[in-house]
Amino acid sequence: MTLAEHRTASVSKPEAVRRVALVIGGVLAIAVAAVLSLAFGSRTVALPEILEGLAAWTRGEVAQQLxxxxxxxxxxRTVLALAAGAALALSGALMQAVTRNPIAxxxxxxVNTGASLFVVCGIAFLGISSTWAYLGLALAGASLAAAFVYVIGSIGPGGATPIKLALAGAATTxxxxxxxxxxxxxxxxxxxxFRFWQVGGVGGASWDTMAVIVPLLAAxxxxxxxxxxxxxxxxxxDDVAVGLGVRVGRTRAIAAAAGVVLCAxxxxxxxxxxxxxxxxxxxVRLLSGPDQRWLLPLSAVGGAVLLTLADTIGRVIGSPGEVEAGIVTAFLGAPVLVLIARRTRIKAL
Structure with a gap:
């Protein structure tokens, strides 16, 4: 029996029902988050106006009502928030799986900062302006930063332990x-x-740039x-994985590459x-369990909802301006990081 067959056979009926409920709840949460994103901002929009705007957009027309x-x-920006949130959450889940680090x-x-540095250098010194150039530099910077952190975290006895990777990542950032x-x-x-690079946000969304980036994220x-x-x-x-026929090195490389591409x-x-x-x-792990076949897609759903709501909250509390989504997620994420660090036992150096 393969690993997948064993896991499928071991899933109890209540657990399967819970996971199906999570999928349905996730889809509904995405719909609610998208509607809230369309409704709130410097001007609050009623549901009939949302429907009118969506109908005109699907017909390729410009709406008449304000x-x-x-x-x-x-x-x-709603589409970008959904796609970016899903990609970031999926990237985080992959990095946690590859490094076995609960705070990866x-x-x-x-990885984020490495991508930002290369893009900013390209803008300042090379005068780049195309989306393809941004993407290429972001991929290069993210890849080099990830490799550097892993190498530094692997130095010394015990190899790349979770605490060493976290410390190396924090210092590199x-x-x-x-x-x-x-x-x-x-x-x-x-x-x-380009000051938004320091905090992150989806306010600069455009269909032209998303046409380049979103297919790559989907792949x-x-x-x-x-x-x-x-x-x-x-x-x-690793030993058990090899016994089950998994090529450990290749799997880690593919998963890490996918995570870097999503982030970059x-x-x-x-x-x-x-x-x-x-x-x-x-x-998501608390709700669905550790099975990556459920954890990864549900993380993508949760990330889409979180970033879309963070962008909406930033527009509401900053009205008539806005607070960037990256600031809102940092405000929410810092206490979560402290809680995870306190509750998770991590091997010492």
């Missing part, structure tokens, strides 16, 4: 953030135009979901949004 026009303008997250492990500031501060134009998400049975085997230990793609279009990949997988 509220419906506001809805049409909010559609791109694109922001904590320096601090250093790279300083470099981002050093590049931007003397350049007022770049600072004004990386598909790779992650296909790797979920092998990730279940990795959770049992979001960073290229929305800036470094932290804590989504940390919070959501932990909550």
């Amino acid at each position: 509220g419906a026009i506001a809805v049409q303008e909010r559609i791109p 997250d694109p922001g904590i492990l320096g 601090a250093a790279l953030s300083s470099l981002v500031s050093a590049v931007l501060l003397p350049r007022a134009q770049a600072m004004n135009e 990386a998400a598909l790779v992650a979901l296909l790797a979920s049975p092998a990730l279940n085997a990795l959770a049992l230990g 793609g979001v960073t290229a279009i929305a800036g470094p949004i932290a804590f989504v990949g940390l919070m959501v997988p932990h909550v």
Whole structure:
């Protein structure tokens, strides 16, 4: 019996019912979050105006009512918030599975900041302006930062332990953030135009950039979901995984690459949004269990809901301006990080 067959056979009926309920609840939560995102902002829009704006948008027309026009303008950022939140949560779940680190997250492990540094350097020194250039630099920066943190965290006895990876990631993030500031501060134009890189947000959403990024995120998400049975085997230990026929090195490399692509793609279009990949997988794991075949897709759903609601909350509390979604997620995520650190037993150095 394969690992997947064993897990399928061992799922009890109540557990299966709970997971189906989670899927249905997740779909409903996405719908509610999307409606709230379309309804609230500098102007509150009623449900009839939302329906009018959506109907006109599907026909390719410009709405006539002011509220419906506001809805049409909010559609791109709502779509981006859903896609970016799903990608970040999925990336965090992958990194936690690959490193067996309960506090692994694109922001904590320096991946976000590495992508940001390369993009900012490209803007300041190379004058890049295309989405493809942003994406290429973000992928390069995220990959190098992830590799650097893993190498540093692997030095010394015990290899890449969770606490060493967390410390290496925190130090790398601090250093790279300083470099981002050093590049931007003397350049007022770049600072004004790309200051959202330091906090992250979806306010700059456009269909042109999403047409480039979202297909890449979808492809990386598909790779992650296909790797979920092998990730279940990795959770049992490398020796057991090898005995079950899993190629440990290849599985880790594929899952890590998918996580980096998901994080870098979001960073290229929305800036470094932290804590989504940390919070959501932990909550989902408590509800659905550790099975990666359920944890990964449900994390994507939870991340989409969280970031969309964070963006909506930022618009409401900052009205008539807005508070970037990255600030809201950081405000929510910091206490969660403290709680996880207090409740999780991590091996010492």
